[in-house]
Amino acid sequence: MRDQQAPPGGLGTASIGSTVQVTGIRLSDAHRLRLAQLGVRVGARVRVLGRTSGGGRVLGIGSARLAVDRATAGRVEVAAA
């Protein structure tokens, strides 16, 4: 099952409906901090809920929902949860 496998290309390639664990974030400190405040930080479990019209992702972190653009999603490294 693809959903159970670690996507190699970061969050952007994780399949819709999968749950993944954040292993690294390749963004500037300020943007990493902003994501962390919204729940996306190393070790967090993230559900990939949907693909946005611009190629980004809708993420579920607990009960919160977050939209991130394509480039940002690609810089969040994940492994299967």
Added chain:
Amino acid sequence: MRVPSAGVRRPNDRTSAATPSCHSDGSAPAAAPGSPVVALVGPPNSGKSTLFNAVTGGRRTVGNWPGTTVETGRAAWQLPDREVELLDLPGAYSLDAHSPDEQLTRDLLIDGPVVERPAVVVVVVDAAHLSRSLYLVAQLREVGQRLVVALTMGDVAEGRGIGVDSAVLAGQLGVPVVPLDPRRREGGRRLAATVSQALAGPARGPRAVGERDASDELAVADERFAWVEAAVGAATSSPAEPPTTFSDRLDRWLTARFVGPVAFLAVMWAVFEMTTAVAVPVQDLVGNFFAGPVTAAVETAFAGVGLGDSWVQMFVVDGLVAGVGMLLTFVPLMVIMFALLALLEDSGYLARAAVVTDRLMRAVGLPGKAFLPLVVGFGCNVPAISATRILPSARHRVMTALLVPFTSCSARLTVYVMVAATFFPRHAGTVVFGMYLLSIALIVVVGLGLRRTLWRAVGEEPLVLDLPPYQRPTLRLTASVTWLRVRGFLRTAGGIIVATVTVVWLLQAVPAQGGAAFGHVPPDDSLFAALARLVAPVFAPLGFGDWHTCSALVVGFVAKEAVITSWAQTYAAADPTAGQSPVELQGHLHAAFAASAGGATVAAVFAFLVFLLAYTPCVATVATQLREIGARWTAFGIALQVSLAWALGLAVFQVGRLLG
């Protein structure tokens, strides 16, 4: 502005709305001088502004999407034993200064001298998103501030199977926690009593901070997250896998690749179609009321006191009744428009609209977040320019503030509706919708132009946007936001319009040459007509070089509502026996456009509408730009708007005439 009372440094002038806004905040009663100050802070969408309104009875613009609260609000708040002044600070996830809003909150709460800080800080915490809401508490607990946590959104959390034990949470945080529901006005008294107790007691010392390298921002943040997670883990119970919610199912469609943009366009079209279809008949009723009974009553009253046919009567009938009366006919339009926008805000849809338009925004070099002020601009440009403060980058703020005037505000809508109903009665809704599409196209084209010329090196800001759950809008919230905006619109527009009407009437009453007495000048011989004729040749290549139309556009620089009042005035003065009902005004406009366009009426009307869309919206917008981006960029913006409007108008008329 009030004189600051002791105990806290007031948010300085850059946070106070000195400029009139079509959406200006209501003026809530202020607390007595010397009252202790209580600050209200919390992340966007936590219900902070709603709580502020619920406990103070004051009114702030509230909405269910990030960045609504851009400026501070203040109002008196009656506690059981004393009165305090409550400050509503901008929404912020943290006290790390990433934007001017967060900088302001930081300045006020932790960077300023201790004696100038608020006596108590109430942190509004969203029970459904506890982790992210408590980061602020972690930061504030490090400075020994008197804190109270107001726990909102309990119903949303419960719906998702999340249980929060407020007593355990209070123990973990070392701060009193008050569960409440500001949307239903529940829990306000408990919060007042708790704040009162906090004021009477001593401030708690700072929390014990674990080992961390204070110079490493991320390490410091990690320690705070760990502290927050420990508190959340102890105080909450939640399902291992959160269930898929109704919002999730809806978002699968509304933010999706193809359906999302189509749904967005459909929603926007429905809003404007409903606005025109419902409002126009009501407008006619109100217009006829002013043209008939009100005018007749005023004339009878003047005749009764022996001032019949005097210049005083003419000023009141041709100036105030014709002009301001016509403005009031647009109140139904404003009510419907603002109510629909408020429903979209409160329902949570506008945050999805920002996601859908992110790619478009990115194409013009702006982050998706910049869409939020641009959407606000479709209501009124003035608060939209203020809302650019949610953007962290100064260049993005300047660029967005330059683009906002191209968003078609509701004042321009009044003119579109009137012109479209006059010339295209069967397709008025579609014409108006087309103007909004053109407005969006202008934003994209001008944005691309600016990016490729002035800001070639600007980097991209990532989109990271919180999506609040969809919710059923509450009637009270929608009604209060609508009333607030309509009242703000009338207050601001009313003042500008009365001043404009007075100046226009005076110019009409003064003869351009000898032979006529003051107040009894044929319209064609007035100073107003003489000045308008000077301007008219500029617009002749655009097909609307008629002096009535040109003078209306000149007056429209003051405020777009004044375009119609100016027409009403000049045509009423031209034909005093005709009254000034909408139908008669339409006849005058048909004749004027047909004459000035040499028969190519439709091309001239479209050229006029395009010019109206693109040129400077109003003096209040200019004043707000001056405040936000400075004189140089404001002057650049005005030059850009006027030259672009003229060039587009010329192209539309000349091409339209050729196509016949």
